[in-house]
Amino acid sequence: MSTVESQKRVLSGMRPTGQLHLGHYHGVLKNWIKLQHEYECFFFVADWHALTTHYASPQMLEEHVLNMVIDWLAAGVNPGSAALFIQSRVPEHAELHLLLSMMTPLGWLERVPSYKDQQEKLRDLDLETYGFLGYPLLQSADILIYRAGNVPVGADQVAHVELTREVARRFNHLYGREPGFEDNAQAAVKKMGKKAARLYQTLRTAYQEKGDHEALERAQALIREQQNISLGDRERLYGYLEGSGKMILAEPQALLTPAAKMPGLDGQKMSKSYGNTIALREDLDTVAKKINTMPTDPARVRLTDPGDPDKCPVWQLHEVYSDDSTRAWVQDGCRNAGIGCLACKKPVIDAVIAELEPIQERARQYEKDPDVVRSILADGGEQARESARETLRDVREAMGLAYR
Structure with missing residues (x-):
């Protein structure tokens, strides 16, 4: 996937807390409903994230998951326009999290603003755990496994997206320097056939020398049409076209959402912890x-x-x-x-x-028919896994783990 293509993809998740309230609807869901018509969207139930803080009380998790997704669907999130899935049903999230943990400096996690903030707010919970320290990196893995170019967040979550950018940048720096990249890219061009190869070179020159973005889009479309090249060569062609090396992990951008304006019944922010909510x-x-x-x-x-x-x-x-x-x-x-x-x-x-x-x-x-919801989640999970597998294959190859 090229940088331009990744910019068309959005990733967002929500912890399963049971039935949602008007604060969730105005603060998140209305934005999702808008985004699903503008981007390729992946919306997931962050059940592993729920365990980073509530690992001692997982009993209600399954019920909360189903109830939350029913609220998504009822609010207008469309499974025909977005992939809806459960995080723990896509194990590639966990493997990428593990692999990224090998190269992520400890200090990067300790300085995430919400780390100390959440420990202070949730003092009744024991959060001196490996899982809680690593949850920002798990968030990064959630984003990077789909090469999502945009992540809708409020201003207080921008630091998480910036961490993800740093992690992607470090990974690409360590593992994206494919030996002989230019030779391999030119060999991939030849595999396109003479006519397509000539057109690709012409469009590449028009983009790199004149900044012609229409030429860039035509060249990307040409690459997508090729049936006789491998996925690795496809990535090389995208990178060669854009003047970069082989892109493995895309650096996401924070897609800032307007501050939620939904007040609670007492004038404070609507929140279950304040007991001031109206459930959907x-x-x-x-x-x-x-x-x-x-x-x-x-x-x-x-x-x-x-x-x-x-x-x-x-x-x-x-x-x-x-x-x-x-x-x-x-x-x-x-x-x-x-x-x-x-x-x-x-x-x-x-x-x-x-x-x-x-x-x-x-x-x-x-x-009345919760099996329909389960079926939607299963279909979304398959769509998510297909994309996640592609990324993880490239990550394993880049890290020297592609041996059999």
Whole structure:
């Protein structure tokens, strides 16, 4: 796979924590739904990652996996547009993690910002483990095994992508210097046949001397059409075309996602640890009750007391769900005591329920037939393994492990 091709591929995963809430929907899933129409997407259940912190309580893992994937599908993630799979069903992740661990400096892992941060946040868990120290490298293996050029992350996860870039760069530096690369590449050109070889050389010259990106794309398409060359020669042709050596692991880019704007019921970030969530499959009457009992501006003791929407958690939900006219109505009515808090909450309740109803309807279909979900995961796993095997074959060969 060439650098240009890797840029068309996206990899993202989520730890199985059971049923998802509106924070997950607005913070991750809506972005996945958009990306699946723009890139070749691989979305995976990070069950091994769950064990790096919750290794002592794996009992609910299988149920959590299925429930989370049902939420993905119900939210609109399409298995026809993206490969959905379980991390532990693609053992190539683990082998690449092991091989990368041989050449990754210990200090790189210790300096990942979330390492100390998570230890502090999860002080009730024993995280003085080899698995927890190595989880950022496992994340790198997750990305690199698919040669994904883009990884959708929030600003707090950019350091993980940068680590992955460093690991790929170090690997390619150590193992990507194929002896006699140019001779091997020119031999691969000859295997294309005279007509295709001449066209390849013409397009290569146009790209390298004039920066003609249309020529680059035509040459890449020409390489893909070749039936009589090996995968190794194909990689050499891509590298020779782009003026590099044989690319083994692609350096990914962070595809920054907008900061999640979904507040919890108390005004803090929506999170299970804060107990302020609305689950995607929560009973709709319970949803209405939760919003109706949300705290409001403490200055509004009586209906006639004016309030300040900026001090009220309900206003944050209006910023997510309400249109301009409704927000203007809230601002005026609250500040001038023209509306009560229950009246202010009603448009939010209606909007949240309208968002959840179709999600819940789709979820019910998958709940009735969980074997459909298992089949989707099995198919996605096969697609993922096919790609992962190609990468691992090249990695083994580069590291001198291709002997039989």
